Amino acid sequence: MAKSNKTSRSSGGPAAKRAKLDDTATPTSSPPHSRRSSDPPSTRHNPQVQQAISTAEVVQRLEISSVAKPFKSASYVPPKAIKKLKQMAALERMMDVGVDFPTYWSIQAPPSLMPQKKYCDITGLEAPYTDPKTSLRYHNSDVYQFIRTLQPQHVQMYLELRNAAVKL
Known part of the structure; x- marks a missing residue:
């Protein structure tokens, strides 16, 4: 079998x-x-x-390799390879730089060139608008309607949280 x-x-x-x-x-x-x-x-x-x-x-x-390729520029140079953060950090540790020189490991850095972002005082979202009467920043019209209903002492509390308290 x-x-x-x-x-x-x-x-x-x-x-x-x-x-x-x-x-x-x-x-x-x-x-x-x-x-x-x-x-x-x-x-x-x-x-x-x-x-x-x-x-x-x-x-x-x-x-195909011997055919001329007119769509390819003769002066084209491929971009440099992007280094990972670990590679850059390892290179910085090996470099002998001064204490005042900003690196990825130091906290000190020059001020940003970008404008500071403004956030809504009520919701914490980005605030493209500012109320001219109370100078509270708000995100959209719903928040603006809420701001219009606030009492002056509550407006002052929101401004104090932002360190922009002004006595009205």
Whole structure:
């Protein structure tokens, strides 16, 4: 019984499948000179393999690398590789810089050139608007309506939180 299982397995292997495909494949209508004599018999009669071989031959004949590429600038230089923060920090530790020189590891840095962001006194979101009467900053019209209902002592408390308290 075990012997018959081995023979049935060997008959269903890749070689048997290849032979079965060769028997069922129809011969191609391409001329005999396009076939290579070095190809195994299974690839000579398979149309898909013949098409792949002919496509590969066409690509080899084109030699795309030798064709001039007018869309590419001759003066183009690829950008430098971006260093990761860990790499930059390691380089800074190895450098001998003064204490006053700002680095990624020092807290001291020059002042920002960007304008300081303004935040809403009520919600904490960015505040593009300022109430001219109370000088409270607000995010949108809903917050503005809330500001209009505030008593003066509450307005003063919000301004004190921002360190902009002015006695009204």
